[in-house]
Amino acid sequence: MSNPFSDLGTFEDLRLAALSGSESYERYRRRDGAQQRRNMANVIQLQLASRVERMVEVAIASSRAVLLVGPPGTGKTEILEQIIDRIDRDPSRYGFSTEGISSTWVTPEEEWTFEKVVLGETVVDGAIESIEGDLLQALRHRQWLILDETNRADMDRVLGGVLTWLSGKRVRVGLWREPGASPMPVFLEWTDGSAGGVRRVAEPASLEYVADRNWRLLGTYNAIDAQRVFRMGQALSRRFKHVPVPPASTEEFERIIAAHVSEESLLPWLTTHVTALYRAHLQTSDAQLGPGLFVDIPSYVEHGLRMSQDHERPQESLASSAAIEAGSESDLANSDQATRGDSHLPESASPSTNATTDLLEELLAEAYLISVGNLVAKYEMDLLEELTKSIADLQALSPANVAWFVANLQSMRA
Amino acid sequence: MPDEALNDLQPWDLSPVVELLTVSSEFAAETAWTSAQPALYERFPQDVWTATYDVNLYGTGAHSNLYNNECQQAFKSWLEDHGVDVEAYARAVGPVQYVSIQLHLNTLLERARGNKGWRVRIIHFPALQIVGCGLASHYQGTQNHNQMGEASSRIRVRALEILTGTNKAVLEEFPSATASDWEERGLMEHPVLTIGPLDISSFDDGRGAKLRFIRNTTVKKELATFFALRGMTLRDFSDGRGASTLERLRDVAIELGSPTAS
Numbered sequence: 001m002s003n004p005f006s007d008l009g010t011f012e013d014l015r016l017a018a019l020s021g022s023e024s025y026e027r028y029r030r031r032d033g034a035q036q037r038r039n040m041a042n043v044i045q046l047q048l049a050s051r052v053e054r055m056v057e058v059a060i061a062s063s064r065a066v067l068l069v070g071p072p073g074t075g076k077t078e079i080l081e082q083i084i085d086r087i088d089r090d091p092s093r094y095g096f097s098t099e100g101i102s103s104t105w106v107t108p109e110e111e112w113t114f115e116k117v118v119l120g121e122t123v124v125d126g127a128i129e130s131i132e133g134d135l136l137q138a139l140r141h142r143q144w145l146i147l148d149e150t151n152r153a154d155m156d157r158v159l160g161g162v163l164t165w166l167s168g169k170r171v172r173v174g175l176w177r178e179p180g181a182s183p184m185p186v187f188l189e190w191t192d193g194s195a196g197g198v199r200r201v202a203e204p205a206s207l208e209y210v211a212d213r214n215w216r217l218l219g220t221y222n223a224i225d226a227q228r229v230f231r232m233g234q235a236l237s238r239r240f241k242h243v244p245v246p247p248a249s250t251e252e253f254e255r256i257i258a259a260h261v262s263e264e265s266l267l268p269w270l271t272t273h274v275t276a277l278y279r280a281h282l283q284t285s286d287a288q289l290g291p292g293l294f295v296d297i298p299s300y301v302e303h304g305l306r307m308s309q310d311h312e313r314p315q316e317s318l319a320s321s322a323a324i325e326a327g328s329e330s331d332l333a334n335s336d337q338a339t340r341g342d343s344h345l346p347e348s349a350s351p352s353t354n355a356t357t358d359l360l361e362e363l364l365a366e367a368y369l370i371s372v373g374n375l376v377a378k379y380e381m382d383l384l385e386e387l388t389k390s391i392a393d394l395q396a397l398s399p400a401n402v403a404w405f406v407a408n409l410q411s412m413r414a
Numbered sequence: 415m416p417d418e419a420l421n422d423l424q425p426w427d428l429s430p431v432v433e434l435l436t437v438s439s440e441f442a443a444e445t446a447w448t449s450a451q452p453a454l455y456e457r458f459p460q461d462v463w464t465a466t467y468d469v470n471l472y473g474t475g476a477h478s479n480l481y482n483n484e485c486q487q488a489f490k491s492w493l494e495d496h497g498v499d500v501e502a503y504a505r506a507v508g509p510v511q512y513v514s515i516q517l518h519l520n521t522l523l524e525r526a527r528g529n530k531g532w533r534v535r536i537i538h539f540p541a542l543q544i545v546g547c548g549l550a551s552h553y554q555g556t557q558n559h560n561q562m563g564e565a566s567s568r569i570r571v572r573a574l575e576i577l578t579g580t581n582k583a584v585l586e587e588f589p590s591a592t593a594s595d596w597e598e599r600g601l602m603e604h605p606v607l608t609i610g611p612l613d614i615s616s617f618d619d620g621r622g623a624k625l626r627f628i629r630n631t632t633v634k635k636e637l638a639t640f641f642a643l644r645g646m647t648l649r650d651f652s653d654g655r656g657a658s659t660l661e662r663l664r665d666v667a668i669e670l671g672s673p674t675a676s
Contacts, residue, residue, distance in 0.1 A: 003576050006673040008522055008531045014572060015551050018565035025568055 004032070030264050049079060055243045056083050061094040063241040064190075065166055065217040067150065070245030072375060073290030076220040077148055079245065084144070084218075091214075097194050098214045103144040106134050108153030117158050119174045119186055130176045130186075135162070135217075139188075139209040140198045147219035156233040162188060166217070166239035176207050247290045250279045256291050261298045266305075266360075270298045273364055276396030281372075284387045287379065293372050300367035301360060308359060365401035369408055377412035384409075426457055426657040432648065434467060435513045435538035435545065443469045443513065450515070457657075458517050458534075458664055468514045476511070476630055477504035484626045492617045506612035507541045507628050514538075514636075517664075519671040532569075534663045535640065536656075538648065541628040542606045545651040546595070547659045548588055548643035549573070549667060553635040559596065562638035566590040569641040573670055581666045588642035588663075596634040597626050601645025642666075 004010040017028030056079060059066045068076040087094050088101040115121065117133040138145040147155075165171040170189040177183045184205040196212030219240070221232065248256060254275045261267045274297050281289045376384065384406070392402050430449035437443040447467055454465045481500045485493065493503060517534040535550040551569065553562050570590040577585055594600035605622030607615040614623060625633075637643070642663070646655055 003670075003673060005532065005573060005576060005670040006521070011522075011531055011551075014569060015565060018568035018572075019557065019561055021561075022564075 030262065033264055049075065052243065052245050053079060053083060056080065057086075057094065059241045059243050060087065060216060060218065061096075064168070064211070064215070065240045067219045067221050067240040067242050068245050069221045069223055069242050071247055071288040071290050072222050073292035073294070074245045074247050075290065075292055076245045080146065080148075080218060080220060084146070096214045098142075101144060102142065103146050104134070104138050104141070105146045105148055107148045108150055108155070108158070110153060112153035112158050114158055114161050118162060119176075121177065124179070127179050128177050130174075130178065136186075136198075136209050139196065139211055139215070142196050142212070142215065144216045144218060147217070150219040150221045150232070151223070156236050159236055163235055163239060165189070166236075245290075247282060247288050250275055250282060253278045253291050253294075257294060257298065260295045261302075263302050266298070266302065269360060270301060270364075273396055274298065276394040277364075277368055277391065280387060280390040280394050280396055284383070284390050286383055287376075287387045289372060289375065293375070297364065297367040297371055300370070301363040304363040304366070305356075305359065361398050361401050362404075365397050365405050368397070369405055373405075373409055373412050377409040425654075426453075426661070428453060428652060428656050428660075431515070431536075431656075432652045434515070435536070435648070435651075436540060437469065437513060438508065438510055438540075440469045440471070443467065454515070454517065457661055462520055462668070463664075464518045464520055464523050466516045466518070468516075470511045470514070470632070471509055472504075472507070472511050472630070477507060479630065480507065480628060484629070486624075486626070489614075489617060489624075489627060492614070498612065503609075503612075506610035508610050510540050511629065512537050512539050512633065512636075517667075519667060521671060532641070534660070534667050536660070537636065538651075539625070539628060541609050542602075542623055542625070543608075543648040544601050544606060544625075544645055545648055545656065546601050546637070546640065546643055546645045547651075547656070547663060548591075548640045549663065549670075550636075550640045550643075553639050557635065559631075559634040559638040560593065562635060563591055563593065566638060566641040567592075573641065577666065577669055581669045584662045584666050585642055588644050591637045591640040591643045595625065595640075595643060595645070596629065596637040598624050601625060601643075603646065606647075 004014040013028070014032075017025050056066065056068060060083065068080055070076055084101060084103055087096065091098050091101060113120075115133065118135050120131045120133055121128050122131050123129070132140065135145055137143075159166070161173055162171060165173075165188040168190055170187055173186050173188055175183040176186045182205065184207060186207045186209065188209050188211070191210050191212050194212045194214055196210045196215055199208050199210065200206075201208060217240075221242075223231075247253075254271055257274045257278070258267060258271050261270050274294055277297075278289075278291065278294050281287045376387065379387065388402050388406060391397050392399060397405065430446070430453040434443060434446040434450035437446050450467070451465055455463070458465065478500050481490065481493070481503045485503075493499075498506070515536040518531070519533075522531045522533075530552070532549060532551045535546075535548060537546045538544070539546075551566070553559075567590045570585070570588075574582060574585055592600060599605075599622065602622065602625075605620055607613065607620065607622050609623055609628060617623075644659070646659070650656070651659075
């Protein structure tokens with residue numbers, strides 16, 4: 001609620017804060033300001049996501065396999081979670097005939113194979129036994145299979161054996177072996193009805209894993225997660241409907257990041273610099289990242305600054321004591337603030353001095369490194385050079401801190 | 415032009431409201447209210463607003479307290495020099511300390527009558543024939559009037575951040591209440607030279623009455639809750655200034671109470 005006068009509760013919050021003295025009121029104003037910025041950021045994020053969400057909803061309602069594709073930090077997983085939850089609450093609205101949606105989430109790993117996902121084998125007491133992979137288990141339990149970050153595994157290799165099935169046809173995926181029985185073929189198939197699951201066919205003996213009209217294979221995919229990406233081949237890729245999840249524009253990002261700044265005095269500086277970092281990524285092809293990876297940067301900087309000032313506080317207190325003895329009224333006020341250990345940053349936190357600016361720039365570089373360094377460390381050298389040039393051109397980081405950032409990427413590659 | 419705007423171009427007869435503001439008893443107020451209420455709803459439509467009123471009578475010992483404490487030494491000496499004792503002063507001040515009218519936005523009404531929210535408020539002090547008009551919140555028993563006054567100042571600053579255009583300009587003309595209003599002559603644009611029938615023009619070189627001469631402690635708190643307040647004489651109020659002031663405050667309140675305003 002941005003207008004406290006339009007609601008009795010919020011007005012009373014304002015009135016009580018106004019009554020409780022200037023310090024309490026200033027805290028209320030900071031919280032109120034941060035809340036307003038958060039509200040604005042939520043509106044922007046909702047506007048951003050609304051069309052994407054519609055595409056995801058319609059794609060899931062109408063297609064067997066859907067991938068959300070976009071850079072890291074764009075909220076693909078959150079969007080998918082929300083929409084599955086929404087469908088679960090009202091499946092019929094989306095054309096599903098089940099009472100609810102059950103899903104199983106797995107995050108692919110580099111060593112994934114067909115055997116892990118579809119049909120594998122193990123040895124028990126010296127005999128070979130088949131084991132269901134994630135896909136077969138999901139079909140047995142009639143759960144949607146959600147592959148989060150499919151780019152982490154070589155999905156061409158993992159799902160290569162089920163490509164034909166993904167295009168809607170019956171396919172044999174191997175033999176089912178169990179003690180005391182002859183091996184029998186395992187088939188994957190589809191039905192337009194709602195009788196999915198597993199059925200054992202007597203003649204000829206076989207196992208059929210059936211995906212019914214209510215079953216879905218969904219996933220997320222970072223096309224730009226360089227180095228670690230296993231690019232999906234065309235054959236597999238065309239079996240999925242791809243919904244793009246683009247990163248926010250810099251204008252949208254600026255408002256999103258403002259919502260994550262608690263200290264009013266730091267708002268302009270942090271917003272400008274973090275947005276410049278985001279812009280540097282956005283305008284560097286193949287280095288695009290979503291807002292989600294940047295939103296914790298302000299908190300790191302604010303904590304760092306506060307802790308730095310806490311270390312200096314004993315000296316401030318001595319100085320204030322001297323001022324009290326001298327009877328300076330303004331210094332008395334400062335002393336009062338220091339004695340109460342106020343949790344917010346004092347006026348001196350605003351980047352008005354060289355020392356403060358230097359510290360802020362260092363903290364910003366550190367926050368940037370720990371937020372995105374693991375991704376940037378994997379960039380090819382020419383991409384890294386292009387990115388750091390952009391960061392320097394936009395004055396997002398000082399030249400010294402750009403150099404420091406690059407130097408520290410080395411240890412992240414190890 | 416919207417109907418309301420057209421309506422605003424017609425003269426607004428506030429005489430039933432003035433009649434309510436000048437009653438000398440609660441019983442008279444009940445009668446006056448039956449005419450004042452529809453007059454108020456002419457410009458504060460009932461589907462948007464709810465009007466209420468209060469009559470505040472001086473309590474036992476209140477006049478004596480005014481005479482002995484609030485009148486301060488200089489005025490008390492003047493009274494004594496002019497043969498005005500406690501009883502005579504009580505007769506001059508009269509039985510009604512103030513009459514107040516509140517106009518609540520219905521959207522904020524549910525719990526707003528007493529100790530929640532804010533409203534357009536008119537407060538008349540019959541002894542001085544001074545009317546204060548503005549926007550006010552409320553106080554609770556233990557809250558100090560000086561703290562409340564500071565709070566009202568902060569609330570006004572926040573309101574100015576919400577308002578736009580003409581409404582913002584209007585609020586800028588209405589300061590929040592200060593000690594000058596509840597202690598001194600802040601509500602008086604011109605010297606008030608009578609207290610009831612008592613001529614005090616020779617007091618203090620004609621600077622006139624202070625509000626404290628006729629008000630008790632409760633009034634300090636009541637006034638301190640005004641985050642927008644201007645005073646005028648009852649005559650000015652009834653001669654058209656009251657109508658235009660209330661219409662402007664109405665427009666300010668509507669914007670301020672809108673959830674879409676920010």
